[in-house]
Amino acid sequence: MTSEHDTARRVARWLEEGPLEPPDAAVRAAIRLAVASPRRSRRLPWQGGAARRLTSLLATAAVAAAVVIGVVAFASRTSVGPAAAPTPTASAAPALTGSYTGTVAPNSASTEPGAWRLAFISVELLYTNPSGGTITQIVTVVGPNEISLSPDTACAQGTVGPGDYHWTLTGTTLKLDALNDPSPCRKAVLTGTTWTRQPGS
Amino acid sequence: MTQLQLVELARSGDQPAFEALARSIAGRLYRVAHRILRDPYQAEDAMQQALIAMWQDFSTLRDLDRFESWTYRLVVNAATSVARRDRRRQASVTLVPLDIGDEDPTGADASQALADRDALDRAFQRLSPEHRAVVVLRYFVGLPIEEIGRTLDIPAGTVASRLHHAMRGLRAALEAADRPVVGVRTA
Numbered sequence: 001m002t003s004e005h006d007t008a009r010r011v012a013r014w015l016e017e018g019p020l021e022p023p024d025a026a027v028r029a030a031i032r033l034a035v036a037s038p039r040r041s042r043r044l045p046w047q048g049g050a051a052r053r054l055t056s057l058l059a060t061a062a063v064a065a066a067v068v069i070g071v072v073a074f075a076s077r078t079s080v081g082p083a084a085a086p087t088p089t090a091s092a093a094p095a096l097t098g099s100y101t102g103t104v105a106p107n108s109a110s111t112e113p114g115a116w117r118l119a120f121i122s123v124e125l126l127y128t129n130p131s132g133g134t135i136t137q138i139v140t141v142v143g144p145n146e147i148s149l150s151p152d153t154a155c156a157q158g159t160v161g162p163g164d165y166h167w168t169l170t171g172t173t174l175k176l177d178a179l180n181d182p183s184p185c186r187k188a189v190l191t192g193t194t195w196t197r198q199p200g201s
Numbered sequence: 202m203t204q205l206q207l208v209e210l211a212r213s214g215d216q217p218a219f220e221a222l223a224r225s226i227a228g229r230l231y232r233v234a235h236r237i238l239r240d241p242y243q244a245e246d247a248m249q250q251a252l253i254a255m256w257q258d259f260s261t262l263r264d265l266d267r268f269e270s271w272t273y274r275l276v277v278n279a280a281t282s283v284a285r286r287d288r289r290r291q292a293s294v295t296l297v298p299l300d301i302g303d304e305d306p307t308g309a310d311a312s313q314a315l316a317d318r319d320a321l322d323r324a325f326q327r328l329s330p331e332h333r334a335v336v337v338l339r340y341f342v343g344l345p346i347e348e349i350g351r352t353l354d355i356p357a358g359t360v361a362s363r364l365h366h367a368m369r370g371l372r373a374a375l376e377a378a379d380r381p382v383v384g385v386r387t388a
Contacts, residue, residue: 002370003217004372006375007371007372007375008340008368010317010321010375011321011336011339011340011368011371012341013314013317014314014318014321015336015337015340015341015372016341017237017318018232018235018236018239019231019232019235019241019244020228020230020232021231022227022228022244022245022248023233023245023360026231026245026248026249027223027224027227027248027252029249030227030249030252030253031220031223031224031252032224032246033249033253034218034252034253034255034257035220037253037256037257038257039214039256039257039259039260052301103344140373163308176227185213
């Protein structure tokens with residue numbers, strides 16, 4: 001009977017056999033091929049890359065789901081029966097509707113520094129990074145001057161839950177304060193500057 | 202210049218740094234690829250694919266301290282891809298001199314090593330590339346199970362399960378090789 005230890009020892013010994021170095025020509029060829037090939041940019045939109053298609057698809061799906069939920073909620077409200085408790089639905093705070101710009105400084109979340117643009121359109125918040133990449137999230141009003149943003153799928157940490165923010169609009173200056181946001185990317189952008197509302201928006 | 206500095210420069214797109222780095226790790230990648238594939242030409246191919254992927258995907262390496270682990274993942278992925286691509290191609294046979302040190306080449310140790318090689322060669326070929334990879338990372342590279350899991354981005358339980366399955370097959374092959382050949386007497 002061969003023991004586990006003996007098997008491991010014999011396998012390790014067997015694996016030691018074999019060539020140690022590749023032919024130099026193969027290494028040279030690999031280096032030549034590698035540096036001639038394009039490098040992939042996997043930067044996420046928070047870091048300055050273009051928006052991932054998946055992000056847009058998820059946002060679109062979330063908008064569709066919000067619309068369906070809204071229609072169902074409206075229909076159930078008009079039907080006979082016990083009144084349901086009010087629940088937050090996806091909607092932009094009317095006072096926030098419009099476009100804002102702000103300059104985000106370099107930060108620990110490594111979001112792209114520079115001029116960002118926020119646009120509150122209907123139930124969506126559209127972020128445009130300094131390179132032109134975009135991220136879309138759903139806005140839900142959860143209280144006076146409080147909004148909740150849909151889970152962030154574009155941060156390097158993977159999908160992280162919704163973010164809650166308090167907003168203050170004074171004249172054309174919008175200030176956002178994070179109440180609770182597990183996404184360091186979103187938090188760094190939204191709270192990293194004060195936002196100036198664009199005329200006519 | 203330290204390897205960490207080379208990694209940092211190569212990641213930022215510095216070609217001479219990449220070349221120096223590639224030369225310093227090519228042997229390690231080749232040896233791992235060879236032990237998984239058991240074919241020198243396929244191993245060269247996998248090493249080349251891994252080095253190309255390293256250049257192309259360098260920006261995805263966030264933690265520079267994980268560089269070595271990341272390159273193991275690249276070469277395992279490349280070896281798996283080569284193995285699947287060439288699944289139907291007959292493996293070439295390479296004669297490898299057996300290192301038996303000062304032992305008597307006619308002795309029992311040499312005989313056992315020869316028998317082991319034959320049995321293990323055949324049993325290993327029957328394993329999937331994924332099973333071969335965990336055996337190589339565990340018993341050739343010497344990584345602990347948890348580290349193999351982090352390297353290949355799979356749960357440690359999956360690594361342990363693959364290793365158990367693979368070693369069971371290899372152990373059975375060794376036991377079969379250890380059995381004395383029984384002669385058949387004919388009337």
